[in-house]
Amino acid sequence: VSQSRYDHMNGAIQPELGIEGGLLAIYEKIIVPSKEEIKMIQTAHDSVVLECPRPLISEISEQTVSLLKRPLVVNGETFTIPVDCDIYPERWGEH
Numbered sequence: 001v002s003q004s005r006y007d008h009m010n011g012a013i014q015p016e017l018g019i020e021g022g023l024l025a026i027y028e029k030i031i032v033p034s035k036e037e038i039k040m041i042q043t044a045h046d047s048v049v050l051e052c053p054r055p056l057i058s059e060i061s062e063q064t065v066s067l068l069k070r071p072l073v074v075n076g077e078t079f080t081i082p083v084d085c086d087i088y089p090e091r092w093g094e095h
Contacts, residue, residue, distance in 0.1 A: 008072050009046050021070040023048060030063055061085045
């Protein structure tokens, strides 16, 4: 996998497209405005785990997928890496 895919996940904006997104946009548009109500608790390779209040789950998951699912240009070819979302309604370790 090329370095550009990792840069893309982190939030690099390709001049050809000019579309913001990735982890940087999630942090700036979701985490910071929440004033610690929503937390980014894990990132790994090409995934992110957020913790948020139950009433916001649907809204935050939609925003997160939207910020991650954006086109990428490699060697002149434009494509989109599939994005999915899993929702775990309970905190880790609570049942």
